[in-house]
Amino acid sequence: MGQASDRVFALSDGNSFYCSCERVFEPALEGRALIVLSNNDGCAIARTPEAKALGIRMGDPWFRVRDRATAAGVVARSSNYALYGDMSRRVNDVYRTFAPDVEIYSIDESFLDFSDAARPAALAREMRATVRRWTGIPTCVGLGPTRTLAKVANHIAKRFPDLGGVCDLTDPATRGGWLARVGVADVWGVGPASTTRLRAQGIETADQLAALDPRAVRPLLTVVGERLVRELNGVLCADLETTPPRRKGMAVTRSFGRPVTDLAEMQEAVAAYATRVGEKLRRHGLLTRRLTVFFHTSPFADGPARSVSGLATLREPTSDTLELVQAAVGAVRRLWRPGFRYAKAGIVLDELVPPEGAPRALIEPADPRREALMAALDHVNGRFGRGALAPARAGLRRAWALKAEMRSPAYTTRLPDIPVLRC
DNA sequence: TCTGGGGTCCTAGGACCC
DNA sequence: TCTGGGGTCCTAGGACCC
Numbered sequence: 499m500g501q502a503s504d505r506v507f508a509l510s511d512g513n514s515f516y517c518s519c520e521r522v523f524e525p526a527l528e529g530r531a532l533i534v535l536s537n538n539d540g541c542a543i544a545r546t547p548e549a550k551a552l553g554i555r556m557g558d559p560w561f562r563v564r565d566r567a568t569a570a571g572v573v574a575r576s577s578n579y580a581l582y583g584d585m586s587r588r589v590n591d592v593y594r595t596f597a598p599d600v601e602i603y604s605i606d607e608s609f610l611d612f613s614d615a616a617r618p619a620a621l622a623r624e625m626r627a628t629v630r631r632w633t634g635i636p637t638c639v640g641l642g643p644t645r646t647l648a649k650v651a652n653h654i655a656k657r658f659p660d661l662g663g664v665c666d667l668t669d670p671a672t673r674g675g676w677l678a679r680v681g682v683a684d685v686w687g688v689g690p691a692s693t694t695r696l697r698a699q700g701i702e703t704a705d706q707l708a709a710l711d712p713r714a715v716r717p718l719l720t721v722v723g724e725r726l727v728r729e730l731n732g733v734l735c736a737d738l739e740t741t742p743p744r745r746k747g748m749a750v751t752r753s754f755g756r757p758v759t760d761l762a763e764m765q766e767a768v769a770a771y772a773t774r775v776g777e778k779l780r781r782h783g784l785l786t787r788r789l790t791v792f793f794h795t796s797p798f799a800d801g802p803a804r805s806v807s808g809l810a811t812l813r814e815p816t817s818d819t820l821e822l823v824q825a826a827v828g829a830v831r832r833l834w835r836p837g838f839r840y841a842k843a844g845i846v847l848d849e850l851v852p853p854e855g856a857p858r859a860l861i862e863p864a865d866p867r868r869e870a871l872m873a874a875l876d877h878v879n880g881r882f883g884r885g886a887l888a889p890a891r892a893g894l895r896r897a898w899a900l901k902a903e904m905r906s907p908a909y910t911t912r913l914p915d916i917p918v919l920r921c
Numbered sequence: 922t923c924t925g926g927g928g929t930c931c932t933a934g935g936a937c938c939c
Numbered sequence: 940t941c942t943g944g945g946g947t948c949c950t951a952g953g954a955c956c957c
């Protein structure tokens with residue numbers, strides 16, 4: 499099987515993260531059933547436990563559940579990713595005061611190295627309290643000798659509130675009992691397809707999965723599954739990645755608020771995405787050699803279906819907006835067939851390369867509104883004392899005003915209104 | 922009659938994640 | 940009428956080469 503890990507990993511994540519961010523700015527939402535909606539207010543992508551209890555599921559289309567949900571008292575907010583990104587950075591700043599190494603896994607999840615902690619569970623509880631105090635974000639922490647077990651522990655911490663938001667799976671003696679209470683579908687890396695295959699073999703729970711011979715799992719779940727089983731047994735297969743590896747691909751894709759039936763309109767949209775992806779490239783200090791444009795009709799709609807994608811190769815690696823737009827718009831023209839109601843389009847880049855010579859990441863000019871918003875937060879939370887009511891109220895008012903401003907079109911991701919490009 | 926074999930590269934598609 | 944967006948990794952299979 500391999501050698502047992504002597505490390506301790508913590509996985510800390512923000513509870514209903516997007517919802518919690520909204521609550522930081524709108525304390526009246528505390529305790530209420532709250533959801534955050536995807537782009538175009540399409541569907542629910544974050545739910546508080548109160549909203550889950552009212553039957554709102556992940557991915558529920560808002561137009562379908564709106565009447566029922568609002569009648570039941572559910573509050574919905576449009577998403578604001580710039581804001582969540584800023585909050586995420588603040589939470590990670592706190593993590594870094596508790597652990598020497600932090601791997602930012604996603605906007606709301608980080609792995610931390612707790613190997614040197616004398617009492618990891620106690621440290622985790624203290625960290626939770628500090629994050630809550632300094633940022634306003636509630637978290638849960640899972641502890642384990644591998645990242646996979648830390649992840650399972652985090653899941654358990656969420657499911658069993660009696661644990662006080664911290665679950666410790668570092669002790670092999672008590673681990674099995676917990677794993678028996680976790681379904682295979684809830685194990686990190688086991689999706690719907692793998693769940694079906696495992697169930698067909700009679701494997702229902704995480705402890706049953708852990709009991710399999712890793713080599714026997716390979717034909718069933720590929721090498722990914724093999725590693726997973728080892729990690730469930732406390733054998734380290736992947737360590738922390740504290741410096742993010744160079745990005746391999748990049749995409750800008752959107753669903754349209756309404757069907758697109760006109761070539762010029764599709765070109766407008768895709769030109770806008772090309773502009774966005776150019777900004778993104780420059781922000782990461784990268785160039786691309788080729789881009790793929792795709793668009794398709796809605797999988798939910800009746801009527802003729804069409805899904806196309808086309809590759810455009812650029813003469814030289816570039817992040818130049820005009821070149822990207824021209825390539826993308828040309829691809830749209832080649833791929834275009836009238837008579838369809840297109841619902842979504844996008845640009846996908848792969849083969850990202852650093853520029854010749856010394857890599858230089860362009861620094862994105864800071865948005866003064868966001869800077870001010872975060873400064874305002876400091877007066878509401880944390881280091882400046884949450885008890886100081888007067889400055890807190892002033893700070894909150896300022897924050898609300900800025901947040902309303904950040905809802906302006908410049909911050910949203912709807913299909914933009916830009917001049918038609920004729921090529 | 923017997924119809925190579927192994928390597929690399931590329932691409933598409935599946936599966937999974939948050 | 941309205942059903943998210945952005946990533947990673949793995950595998951299979953075709954093209955190509957010697």
